[in-house]
Amino acid sequence: MLLVGLAVPLAIAANREIKAVKSTAVSNGLEVVDGLSRLRVEFVRADIVRVQYQPDGQLTDNGTDVCVAHRKRTLPLTYSDDLWSVSSDSMTVCIDAATGAVSYYDLHHRLLLREHPRCPRSAEKVWQEKITYDETSRRTAHTANGDVAVMDVLRRDTIGSTFRYRTYFDWTATEALYGLGSHMENYMNLRGKKMYLCQHNLKAMVPVLNSTAGYGLLFDAGCAMVYNDVADSSYVEMEAARQIDYYFIKGRNMDQVVEGYRWLTGQSPMMPRYLFGYTQSKERYCSSQELLDIVGEYRKRQIPLDMIVQDWNYWPAGQWGRMMMDPKYYPNKRMLADSLHAMNCRLMVSIWPNAQHCPQYDDFNSRGWILPGSSVYDAYRADARSLYWDYANREFFSNGFDAWWCDSSEPIDGDWNNPVHPDYGYDNHFERWQINTKVLSDVLGAERSQSYSLYHAMGIYKHQRQTTDSKRVVNLTRSSYAGQQRYATITWNGDTYASWKTFAQMIPAGLNFMATGCPYWTVDVGAFFVGPDRWNRWFYKGEYPDGCNDPAYRELYTRMFQYATFLPMLRSHGTDTPREVWRFGNPGEPFYESIVNHIRLRYSLLPYIYSMAAKVSNESYTMTRALAFDFVGDSAVYDLKDEFMFGPAFLVAPMTRPLMAYGKASRQVYLPQTKGGWYDYWTGIRIEGGQTIDAPAPIDHSPLYVRGGSIVPMTAPQQYADEHPDAPYIIKVYPGADATFTIYEDAGDGYDCERKGYVTYTLHWDDSHRQLSISARKGSYKKMVKRRQLTFVMPDGYQQTVVYDGKKAIVTLTANN
Template sequence: MKILRYEAQPGGLVLETSEGRMKLTPYSSRTIRIQYTMETAFGGQESIMIIRGPDPDLSYTTKEESYHLIFSTADITIRIDKQTGAFAYYDTNGSLLVQEPSRGGKTLVPIEVVKAVFDDDVKLETGQGADGLRVRADHIRREVDRKAYQTRLAFDWVDGEALYGLGSHEEGMFNLRGQHQYLYQQNMKAVVPVLVSTGGYGIVVDSYSLMKFHDDAFGSYLSTDVDAEMDYYFVSGSELDDVVQGIRHLTGKAPMLPKWAYGYVQSKERYTSQDELIETVREYRARGLPLDCIVLDWKSWTGELWGQKTLDPERFPDPTKMMDELHRINARLMVSIWPIMNPDSDNHKEMARQNGLLANQATYDAFQEKARELYWKQANEGLFVHGIDAWWCDCTEPFEADWKGAVKPEPEERMLINTAEAKLYIDPQWINAYSLLHSRGIYEGQRRTSERKRVVNLTRSAFAGQHRYGTITWSGDISANWDTLRKQIPDGLNFCATGSPYWTLDIGGFFVRNKPDQWFWSGDYDEGIDDLGYRELYVRWFQYGTFLPMFRSHGTDTPREIWRFGEPGEPFYEALASFLSLRYRLLPYIYSLAFRIYKDDYTLMRALPFDFRHDPRTYDIGDQYMFGPALLVNPVTEPMYYGSGSKPIDGRSKTRSVYLPNGSLWYDFWDGRAYEGGQVIEAEAPLARIPLYVRAGSILPIGGEIRHAEDVSSDGRLIVRIYAGQSGSFELYEDDGDSYDYEKGHYANTLLQWDEARRTFAVGERRGTHCGPITDREIVVQLFEPSVRSGSSSEPVVQSIRYTGIAAEVVF
């Protein structure tokens, strides 16, 4: 591809080449949009992923050399080979970030887009699959709709760099170097077409079709199946946090979830009545076990009216009274709603009258604004008006075709089966976008209806930009076994690395038992909670879930309430209760970081290279991560006590190997022992705890024992742990917990600071317009500072402050 001529326009650099046209548009000094087309003009299709346009005042420079064109902003330089069109990207210091192969990295292959035609010969078949109601079509005619392109964007990665992102998939890949991945929406696959690199950059592909990532024997590239042109963004940043900030600058802010959403969410398949929901919450309260939300899963409707967004009056005779009682006992309710509807339901009939259905005449058309508005109207009138607090938008990748049979198809076969099904009902160029638009409809509808209740939408699929609609993505219907638990950790880290901050899973696995005739039903515990092996697995999963953005149990086959795993005084019960309590004591830390997610585009669940990019030993560690700036979490992912069938395991060490990243001193959260970074240790991991470490310089605010997120029964007493070794700060955040007033500045911040040299801890003046329920509190300051850094225990030095919002300081 030879560069024939170029023109530096006010909006960007346009290149005329021997094989089409390219345009480089600076969106910021660190973000460049690159388009490539074979047409005479660049496409005008409005992006549904990108919501931010270019900065009109941003300047760039262009310089021509003998063999290259040089495009530069203040932070990025792109060298373009005039003979091949190959791009090489450099940072502000002139260091190479990444480059395309010398022959050029951009390819467009013309294709004919084939669309399904639903005429009178089409037969629609309604049935019940493993994943709910399904309506499939047969005898479909196909015809060519238009011309488009398959795109391929190739790179020569820099030796030693690591790549993360692409969303949450089930294989447990972490560093994506040397891997390949198919990007299409499916149960257990949540696509986000974003890569980030330890080299200090990210790539955002603005495409909604089937995509593929390869870094293997077939090459190193990202490809798309159907697009009008190639369209992507290159985002640079000195750290991965800067890259994520650039991504969210393009795709939008992540709004705050209500405070209760960071507490514990109890779910199972399924609570069947109003009485059962209320009695379960009452049991949590009676036992003194914290809880904030209970979930009403599928079939809350009448009979077989799948997808109807009203509650069965026999089992839920008074929804408003039910919600009043749940709210009285300080619990919230999340309700499962589906995009597919039984033709006999009132919701379906109303949607059909307004031509709001896709071609299977069962799934609502989220690509239509009027259909999204009607879907919200139905959800509002049937559920939200009664006081429902949160949505579980299940099956947001509404077409699948391989959840059947005893043998799981090979990955490429699965891709072909499932994308072919989706392409019957959705334009091939848009098959990955359904969840994004579905989420948009829920968010915009609820915000039009009420500003007093924040949107919470737990959804099984995802896409870039979906986070701006108050979504949390969960990883789908996974199975209960240790291998799955191990793989979920890197899956979640890769999802959050894309700039989408809220991810969770089914604690304990969705499928617990094994059904050999169904490949996906592959749990290892046919006795469910009666199997001591499952109880151990569940405890370890629960301990891991304590340090996820949303802390949520769910699954089929066996109950999930805490008391199903034993009684007080018994080891499994006590382990679960202990970590449930810990999650709530950490809420001042977690909720403050939730505000940073909104304000600073922060990432809560952090792959180690986010904080230790200059320590290459962290690049391939996918089973440890940072939870905020302070806590190093190390889940236990192997059985130590029991195998399946309650078979005792003899002689197994009750430890796990932990790498403590270089460049910091680390404290054991449980006993205060300190360790130098840059070493691997064997950490104690009995059933009652997992290895948990705190980085030196951390300030960790910890609350009292509470029973729900808004509980003030502990009188606001706050423990502030200081981990010495370097200076540090933390901003404590408070607001009303559930409205959007924070967007108008109605909140309060209190700056906590530790000065290592002066050995002083300072609490700043409380700033902001939110007073909150507690204006006078005791702050107990615990300073951890071991005299010997060799693993010896450390008892903290303790001082107290009576804090009324006025700045105060203590000296140690």
């Protein structure tokens, strides 16, 4: 089979300036033509501008399916007399008549962003290739990422051209930038950095930037990219695209930028309540009986659990990646699912895009739906996505399985499978980008080399939605792209190795990913690779060969668990050593007790977390968030890599150094200035903001603070998320400033929530009068809880209980003497 491959240089038209005689008004914007080249600046919403440029004048977009369709309407705009600027009721866009540089201003004519005034963009024409593979050379390589098909390249044929583009930006000295996805490179604020953007086991590329200056950028192309803000040259480079195509999103704050991004690319659907409990996984459970025994042990120990995961290699021997469970070890799939459901536990299963040596592969191959040089199915084809779903549905979903783990959705890694030089390692970012851009471009085509995961997720989501409305889609996947959040995906950070260094890198990687507008991200608690391997591979560098029997690893695992308690999904997973709670000690021992207590804390916080999940879906909120979201005026938070907010209330400061080596059970924590100050969650002691403190960090817990002026709805921990739908709530009120929190409730699963099948009621704290008002309940759903006990608790221990029946009420909370 043949496909467009990696783009290579043809001719250079770098630093090409537009020397236009005039600008022309077009629908909702301006257009500038210089010879063949064409620049179009178009409002798609009053606060969102699309910029397109093509040196040959053909504005055809890049064919990515990143953005969702919106009905085009004429916006009320004001054009300058010379037609070099245009304004909406939100902002003004100006084009430099000499160079074509685009600048963006707010209504007070404050500069938000501008392209470089002398050199705004460049275009370099590059060849595209078709790759012909030698089918007779097909062989299987056994790798840490499973079995992969390998073939030799027979020839490369030049078949046309595309462009490598750079858009140069003149960012302001004081702004911070976040986003671009999840990359294990230890960057928080992206100013002054260079990042090579591609899909990889340890890299999930999302080409979105979110600025503290009040705007965001979405680059709508499917190719590899480079972000550069070093050496006096700031640009975003697209390696193979038909045209420059980016969106400028104005926002009063970073949350509003996320709203604009999701308006462009699609909202994140409501996740089921069970997802926000605890998920137990490892590489791997080997039979139905083992899955049942593990869940039974959790129930026996009364440790909360909502989902267990079946990882790979459940298929018959020699049929790698086949969506079929070996009946020798999994004799009855329906009975397995039913038995887990009887214990109130859901089941997630790992599925792969690259089946081999089995009837499933033969079926796809006979239809021509395998990507060249691989065994990966062609997810860009709607009919191939439909066939893939048929296999997944027949084997799993129709038998009661609940959730998907779409592993290896890049879907190819060039340096995970092949030998590289001895000095190659985690920090070889440019070389990693080169290797993986090449292999992805060879197989997928350079113009779409990074977007496979978007289409793979699309197929799962759309077909499950067509199959039933009673079960919400959950798709844990290793890769991501702009727009993928609309397909109910959670991305994790890949197969990391266990060390304190990599643990610390996970925190900014996740915060940058979620700053793009993709809200759901998680990690393998404990990291995937725990010990080193015998082949000394660059990625397999775990520092704990004795695994969970090593007290040093138990400490790292416990600290990672404390951190992950405040991620959108709490999940343990990895190879080399078991991951169940009881592997880390016995009841009464510190590691065991800390892990169990954090699981119980997670379940206590479910009313708070689930209400935030609704806010994610209905208000484009970000649950786990960089401090700059909430404290944009405080530049001290811009590059803090090891603190973040969990919703509006909690400041989380994970402990990322070992007590055994560090010898000090505390860490420095910066508390931003805020009117109500901060409360130590563990002690209730109030602390002023605007200072760095030495915060206690015993092995029991990491530092955790609550912003004064917060309302946190909680409940008693349950064994699973839906055990007691009518359980009383404990409403913790942290005074110091007025506060508002809206509680959301629904059935917990199914899509009635999209048809107004939910209720909300708002709690408002009036700090000066020490009164908490409860609004009248809005909405309804089947089997809704009509009466609920609410106990309001103050940090000083004062509490008062009411029974809420949906009617407006006011409660006065006086302090203890």
